[in-house]
Amino acid sequence: MTLHRPESLDDALALLGRGGAVALGGGTDLYPGLRDGPPPKEMVDLTRVADLKGITAHDTGWRIGGAVTWTEVLRAGLPPLFDGLKAAAREVGSVQIQNAGTVAGNLCNASPAADGVPALLALDAEVELASAAGARRMPLAAFITGPRRTELTPGEVLAAVHIPKSAGCGAFLKLGARRYLVISIAMVSAVVTLRDGGLDRVRIAVGACSPVARRLSGLEQSLAGKTAAQVSDIVTQYAFDELAPIDDVRADAGYRRDAVRTLVARTIAAAIEKETAHVA
Numbered sequence: 001m002t003l004h005r006p007e008s009l010d011d012a013l014a015l016l017g018r019g020g021a022v023a024l025g026g027g028t029d030l031y032p033g034l035r036d037g038p039p040p041k042e043m044v045d046l047t048r049v050a051d052l053k054g055i056t057a058h059d060t061g062w063r064i065g066g067a068v069t070w071t072e073v074l075r076a077g078l079p080p081l082f083d084g085l086k087a088a089a090r091e092v093g094s095v096q097i098q099n100a101g102t103v104a105g106n107l108c109n110a111s112p113a114a115d116g117v118p119a120l121l122a123l124d125a126e127v128e129l130a131s132a133a134g135a136r137r138m139p140l141a142a143f144i145t146g147p148r149r150t151e152l153t154p155g156e157v158l159a160a161v162h163i164p165k166s167a168g169c170g171a172f173l174k175l176g177a178r179r180y181l182v183i184s185i186a187m188v189s190a191v192v193t194l195r196d197g198g199l200d201r202v203r204i205a206v207g208a209c210s211p212v213a214r215r216l217s218g219l220e221q222s223l224a225g226k227t228a229a230q231v232s233d234i235v236t237q238y239a240f241d242e243l244a245p246i247d248d249v250r251a252d253a254g255y256r257r258d259a260v261r262t263l264v265a266r267t268i269a270a271a272i273e274k275e276t277a278h279v280a
Contacts (some may be wrong), residue, residue, distance in 0.1 A: 121140055131157070135218075190203065
């Protein structure tokens, strides 16, 4: 196997554009996926590419480079809007995996239980895809199309994630069979903005309860303009039609649906508490 270690995005894309080479980030999903099979003939290590690194703020929001690790997300000086994403970053495997695993890798792996996806969905994230032919952007919600499936085409890499500028505070909660190193039974991320003592805007995303993580747009609309005291009743009565939980070795569908209802209420409450303290 030949391992390429380019330092420019153009060089990396040229190597990937020849066909047959595999993009390598932290390798925390790629290497286990190889198992006992033969390795690819060529790998392109993207961790030295300057254009894929760093978290930068600009007038309209933030850019998170595709090769940014989850540890770098945790250590970044980001506003309370990103508290849910940081909480999700703490749940990505072990500390060693957080040190190596990248944001792009978590998204491109397209697991229904990927910890980073609900938090980024709740932030209205867009992905920037780059190839030798040029770059394009799309909402994260459109990028992941199913379990292990994305809109990436041969020769493309996920170069960056873009978060639009917004007020609010985020929160994230995850339910698993144990506290650490666990695949989610269910997880919820929420971003809440308050105005005049009520909920101005709520963004809620759920993972591990459908083939891809989903925003709960109907619930978001129902909560707009309501008070914190009304949240529990509204969540209790909501049908969660966006979700399609399944039975598997971690939990059955009914348990997942009940758990999500509780997690959503608790996650929104946590975000409201953070936002209340922030605006006080």
